[in-house]
Amino acid sequence: MKRVTIYDVANEAGVSLATVSRVINGSNVVKGGTKQKVEEAIEKLGYKPNAIAQGLALQKTTTIALVIPEASFTYTGQIINGLLDVAKIYKYNIMLHTTTEGINEINDIIENIIKSRVDGVVIYNDKLMREELNTLTKYNVPIVIIGNKVSDSKISSVYVDIENAVYELVMKYLEGGKRDIAIIQDRKNGYSIDQMINGAKKAYATKGLEFNGYLEIPGQYRTSYDFMKDYLQEHKHDLIIANRDSQAIAVVNAAKENGIDIPKEMEIVCVIDTKYNSMMRPQISSFAIPSYDLGAVSMRVMTKMLQENTDDIDKEIELSYLFTPRQSTL
Amino acid sequence: MKRVTIYDVANEAGVSLATVSRVINGSNVVKGGTKQKVEEAIEKLGYKPNAIAQGLALQKTTTIALVIPEASFTYTGQIINGLLDVAKIYKYNIMLHTTTEGINEINDIIENIIKSRVDGVVIYNDKLMREELNTLTKYNVPIVIIGNKVSDSKISSVYVDIENAVYELVMKYLEGGKRDIAIIQDRKNGYSIDQMINGAKKAYATKGLEFNGYLEIPGQYRTSYDFMKDYLQEHKHDLIIANRDSQAIAVVNAAKENGIDIPKEMEIVCVIDTKYNSMMRPQISSFAIPSYDLGAVSMRVMTKMLQENTDDIDKEIELSYLFTPRQSTL
DNA sequence: ATGAAAGCGCTAACAA
DNA sequence: TTGTTAGCGCTTTCAT
Numbered sequence: 001m002k003r004v005t006i007y008d009v010a011n012e013a014g015v016s017l018a019t020v021s022r023v024i025n026g027s028n029v030v031k032g033g034t035k036q037k038v039e040e041a042i043e044k045l046g047y048k049p050n051a052i053a054q055g056l057a058l059q060k061t062t063t064i065a066l067v068i069p070e071a072s073f074t075y076t077g078q079i080i081n082g083l084l085d086v087a088k089i090y091k092y093n094i095m096l097h098t099t100t101e102g103i104n105e106i107n108d109i110i111e112n113i114i115k116s117r118v119d120g121v122v123i124y125n126d127k128l129m130r131e132e133l134n135t136l137t138k139y140n141v142p143i144v145i146i147g148n149k150v151s152d153s154k155i156s157s158v159y160v161d162i163e164n165a166v167y168e169l170v171m172k173y174l175e176g177g178k179r180d181i182a183i184i185q186d187r188k189n190g191y192s193i194d195q196m197i198n199g200a201k202k203a204y205a206t207k208g209l210e211f212n213g214y215l216e217i218p219g220q221y222r223t224s225y226d227f228m229k230d231y232l233q234e235h236k237h238d239l240i241i242a243n244r245d246s247q248a249i250a251v252v253n254a255a256k257e258n259g260i261d262i263p264k265e266m267e268i269v270c271v272i273d274t275k276y277n278s279m280m281r282p283q284i285s286s287f288a289i290p291s292y293d294l295g296a297v298s299m300r301v302m303t304k305m306l307q308e309n310t311d312d313i314d315k316e317i318e319l320s321y322l323f324t325p326r327q328s329t330l
Numbered sequence: 331m332k333r334v335t336i337y338d339v340a341n342e343a344g345v346s347l348a349t350v351s352r353v354i355n356g357s358n359v360v361k362g363g364t365k366q367k368v369e370e371a372i373e374k375l376g377y378k379p380n381a382i383a384q385g386l387a388l389q390k391t392t393t394i395a396l397v398i399p400e401a402s403f404t405y406t407g408q409i410i411n412g413l414l415d416v417a418k419i420y421k422y423n424i425m426l427h428t429t430t431e432g433i434n435e436i437n438d439i440i441e442n443i444i445k446s447r448v449d450g451v452v453i454y455n456d457k458l459m460r461e462e463l464n465t466l467t468k469y470n471v472p473i474v475i476i477g478n479k480v481s482d483s484k485i486s487s488v489y490v491d492i493e494n495a496v497y498e499l500v501m502k503y504l505e506g507g508k509r510d511i512a513i514i515q516d517r518k519n520g521y522s523i524d525q526m527i528n529g530a531k532k533a534y535a536t537k538g539l540e541f542n543g544y545l546e547i548p549g550q551y552r553t554s555y556d557f558m559k560d561y562l563q564e565h566k567h568d569l570i571i572a573n574r575d576s577q578a579i580a581v582v583n584a585a586k587e588n589g590i591d592i593p594k595e596m597e598i599v600c601v602i603d604t605k606y607n608s609m610m611r612p613q614i615s616s617f618a619i620p621s622y623d624l625g626a627v628s629m630r631v632m633t634k635m636l637q638e639n640t641d642d643i644d645k646e647i648e649l650s651y652l653f654t655p656r657q658s659t660l
Numbered sequence: 661a662t663g664a665a666a667g668c669g670c671t672a673a674c675a676a
Numbered sequence: 677t678t679g680t681t682a683g684c685g686c687t688t689t690c691a692t
Contacts, residue, residue, distance in 0.1 A: 001468055005669055016679045021671060031677060046468070051445045052385045053669035056684045061382060063425070063446075070411055072605060077403025084400070084428050093446060095393070096426040098414050115381045116393075116423060138331050138376070225609070249609045256611070275402060276606045279555070279579045281586070335685055346663045351687060361661055383685035386668045 004045045013041035063093035065113045065121040070098035074274045082295025090303045114139050120302050126190035142305040144298045151315035158298045158317045165287045165321050166199030174207050178238035182213035228254035245273040248284040268328040282327030290319050334375045342371035393423035395443045395451040400428035404604045412625025420633045444469050450632050456520035472635040474628045481645035488628045488647045495617050495651050496529030504537050508568035512543035558584035575603040578614040598658040612657030620649050
């Protein structure tokens with residue numbers, strides 16, 4: 001099938017290309033008869049407007065870039081779903097970029113994003129990349145950050161106050177006389193782990209105590225499970241807090257291995273959970289972080305930034321969590 | 331920052347825009363001195379070529395569309411990772427589209443894809459959408475299908491022979507004297523479920539038997555787990571085959587609930603597993619479907635279709651599986 | 661080795 | 677109501 005352009009349609013319909021343009025853009029100045037003719041021509045030729053050419057002429061692509069860390073998608077998957085659903089409503093396309101480790105690559109991605117002239121970019125990344133973002137801002141690309149609380153004239157953010165979530169949780173346990181609380185992670189320090197630790201520290205400080213239950217998986221361990229299996233032989237805590245359910249599950253399994261009864265001897269809570277948690281026995285108590293909403297709201301904010309004066313919109317949107325007790329806590 | 335174009339660079343460097351174009355495209359006819367000047371100008375102005383304009387001029391966008399069913403991403407996530415990794419290598423961008431139920435929406439997506447003038451589209455969808463694909467082919471868009479064995483001049487496919495996988499598995503059990511085998515699903519009939527059933531049927535037929543162990547979750551059950559919990563009270567099988575690990579896990583949990591010992595009293599196998607399987611107790615025996623490779627190979631095939639004569643390349647690529655026994659089988 | 665100019669397909673101001 | 681025309685930013689012959 002030969003490429004058919006707006007000229008072909010104009011010819012076929014016996015009108016000028018401007019008229020065709022008006023028809024496909026739903027202008028209401030076109031007379032019924034001509035509109036009809038044009039539509040028939042479009043139908044007959046199978047014409048589909050070239051979004052690239054439109055993009056050039058209009059200086060906008062109606063596509064936004066989404067940047068997420070490469071990996072499991074078990075968690076980010078929900079974010080993507082939320083984002084995509086809203087994007088669909090506003091007829092935006094999504095260009096997907098994933099980041100691996102390595103600062104160089106993130107620069108490549110940003111370069112790429114600028115070249116592709118997307119209308120905006122939504123970033124979910126556990127590391128805050130202030131410097132890299134500056135490049136984007138310099139080129140006037142509107143940004144929405146998921147998970148970090150930051151903002152300036154061209155940047156909005158949508159997040160959950162994890163620090164406070166952990167603070168409240170830890171406080172509750174401290175009040176209850178439980179003092180041996182640990183936080184586990186399995187990667188380099190990420191932003192959300194930082195927040196969790198801060199929350200715990202604050203809670204301990206409130207009680208005049210010092211928090212030092214920070215568990216980092218040593219490099220020689222392949223997985224959290226391997227580490228915990230060994231670790232739990234010597235240590236036991238009142239409560240272990242993990243970031244994701246996968247880690248919490250690893251702890252549960254390791255605890256079983258060591259004959260530790262959960263939740264009686266040790267309780268476990270995770271911040272983020274996925275559908276797999278619902279299949280676990282015991283099911284992990286968690287904060288119900290609204291991943292889908294994180295994505296959906298981000299995209300919504302983005303459309304706002306793209307339409308309205310950026311000064312008029314709320315640039316920091318906090319979504320709420322809800323602690324959901326399950327079988328891993330008393 | 332004002333938009334800087336190739337003209338600005340040309341001015342700054344005191345050359346024509348053609349020369350700038352040559353420099354950014356790595357032409358080797360440009361004299362060292364001028365090249366230097368141009369590069370300095372580019373650097374000074376912070377110029378980034380406009381991919382949209384390039385796309386218009388070159389009639390290609392170096393982006394390909396990826397179509398996947400909306401949902402958990404636990405499985406498709408790996409496919410995406412594979413695809414993205416090789417897309418990166420060949421400098422292709424990925425436009426992500428998800429399909430929900432409803433034929434209408436898939437047509438919207440196809441329309442959208444055609445308008446956006448992507449160079450090709452990779453589709454992973456459990457339903458084969460012959461008719462919809464025809465639209466794409468009519469517009470000469472190269473297509474790679476993941477999971478289905480189909481091909482024609484503009485279509486390639488990358489898949490795993492699930493039918494045969496199930497056939498072999500079922501044969502083994504039949505040989506071992508176990509005859510009560512069931513296949514479970516939780517959605518409308520999808521392509522891979524069809525294949526699984528076909529595989530089972532063939533195996534039974536080989537033995538002169540008829541296969542009728544097809545379990546469909548009735549509408550009134552919210553989840554596989556709810557259904558199985560009831561179902562297993564009355565029925566028990568030698569072997570249950572599930573498509574994904576999540577379903578297999580549901581069966582495991584339901585079996586526990588009913589005091590059925592796995593694998594002694596009932597064995598379970600799933601076709602596709604994710605990282606969560608490794609956390610389960612018992613871990614589900616599975617075929618190690620190479621999801622990542624499915625994505626990576628698809629993208630590789632796509633790049634080939636984009637470069638070479640489509641007649642010269644292998645259009646049906648079968649990836650192999652490997653049955654991996656774990657704790658859910660004897 | 662470099663420049664001039666046509667063209668990629670479309671939009672939008674301006675004319676008619 | 678419709679048509680004409682000048683861009684949008686870049687690539688690529690064809691000259692020079």
